[in-house]
């Protein structure tokens with residue numbers, strides 16, 4: 233049976249949709265056969281999605297120094313239903329921030345530390361004026377997670 237990779241991404245703009253799509257494209261790269269990828273906006277994702285996943289990629293904008301309200305709502309709904317069930321879940325985080333990103337990183341890391349999810353790498357912070365390299369970085373992140381899950385590295 234294929235392993236499940238869940239991508240929960242807040243994408244309110246063309247740029248953030250390009251980042252989300254790049255993560256998904258990377259996760260579905262040629263040669264990765266054993267991973268089923270599900271992409272959901274935070275408001276449509278819930279505990280059942282997380283419980284079914286072997287890995288999760290979180291994506292958010294930084295809004296007013298914190299993660300998007302939509303991603304926070306996702307955490308509010310999944311936290312207790314998942315707390316005892318998903319410890320050790322490998323996760324990755326990317327943040328699109330106009331000029332900072334640190335408040336969002338801290339906010340997400342506080343929550344996932346409580347959940348005892350396991351970061352596969354430091355957060356990818358796509359900060360400042362939008363650059364094409366953000367898209368490439370997000371694509372690479374998707375591939376890294378999917379390939380690592382497939383290989384049983386994470």
Ligand SMILES: Cc1cc2nc3c(=O)[nH]c(=O)nc-3n(C[C@H](O)[C@H](O)[C@H](O)COP(=O)(O)O)c2cc1C
Pocket residue numbers: 245246247248293294295296297298328329330331332333362
């Ligand atoms: C209401 C609002 C609040 C924002 N607050 C922050 C912030 O605190 N820190 C930051 O780095 N960017 C902030 N931004 C910028 C967004 O992170 C950025 O516009 C968003 O990620 C979309 O990226 P894009 O313009 O490339 O599509 C804010 C944007 C909006 C609309």
